[in-house]
Amino acid sequence: MTEVLLIVGILTAIFVGYNIGGSTTGPAFGPAVGANVITKLMAAGLMSIFFFVGAWTIGPNVVDTLGNxxxxxxxxxxxxxxxxxxxFIGGALFVGNYAGVPASTSMTAVGAIAALGLATGELNWSVLGEIVVWWIVAPIIGFWVAGVVGRYFYPRINEWVAIEANRDGRQMITVDRSGAVPRLQFQENATRREITGAFVVVAIGCLMGFSSGTSNIANAIAPIYGTGALEMGTLILIGGAAVAIGCFTIARRTLDTLGNDITNLPLTAAIVVAVISSTIVIVLSSIGVPASFVVIATMSIIGLGWGRATRTTTLSDARRGEETRVSVGALTAEEEGEQAPRIGEEEPEDIPKASDLFDPSTTARVILMQNVVPIISTVGAYLTFRFVPLFGF
Structure with a gap:
């Protein structure tokens, strides 16, 4: 009977990993796919590789936190x-993936495991408190770091990088398989600067894939690891393979949502947000804290837009009480590569509104599902362990 349950548990963990691949590929490679830099197939391959590297190197720290x-x-x-x-973890994530929304896998998994601990009276409140505190602090850090970048560095970064979305339907980077050895092939007439920009976008996606692996592998394998039935390395191999399946299949929906539907976020802004968010997630994973990339990235976008909008007001003007109209739409104030005016030279009327950046209906759907998915996992798990005799303790 134990062997049968172990097999069922592994199959369920594979289902969870499958949904993790579907929910995390969009945030990582949505900008690159939406800008026609690479194909969805290439995005899935890169996500699979770098997720596994992150899971194998730093991921065990988070697995130990959730599993022990x-x-x-x-x-x-x-x-x-x-x-x-x-x-409950996999089912809740599947609901989000079916809706094309990348939900927070860390919140979903912690909610289900915490529900088990609460129902049995074994929940370690100090560890849960530490995780929740970091869930609150990390987005605030992301907001302020992005705010500083937005006010003082973003226009210069935007001018230097000059990455423009390729809207003619052809990918900037493809793989030529005509020869004995596959090789990268770039779009005809692409300039060196365009090629460099394309590599930057893809490299940031790889960084995000790595950071996702450091935090999210635990969501699929931590409960089984807690039993001691299988070794960490074996479970990471199984989880990594399951994530790869999700990357190549269901991730197409979240790639469309993050790459095309939700926002017209400039690629330069997407790069800045990705670097800030991924760095925070990697740091937290290294100390064993499961982090929510989605929430951190959202607050980083808001902070970056706020910082860019405050460039209409100098510090001396602020001391005199002059107000700044804050708008995330400020990120679209200039085109990629355009030289930005100095701080205080712009008028508030020059700053676009947030509605020019986000699609309201899609944004509302994403925010709703990002809250609903962890709730489904937590409440469903608690009610099951508390009141269903089959799972009672």
């Missing part, structure tokens, strides 16, 4: 409870 520290005793991680926990 979030609850007082790992005795509650029975094979039966593992199947239930992973079912």
């Amino acid at each position: 520290e979030l609850v007082h005793t790992t005795d509650i991680f029975t094979m039966r409870s593992n199947v239930a926990v992973l079912f």
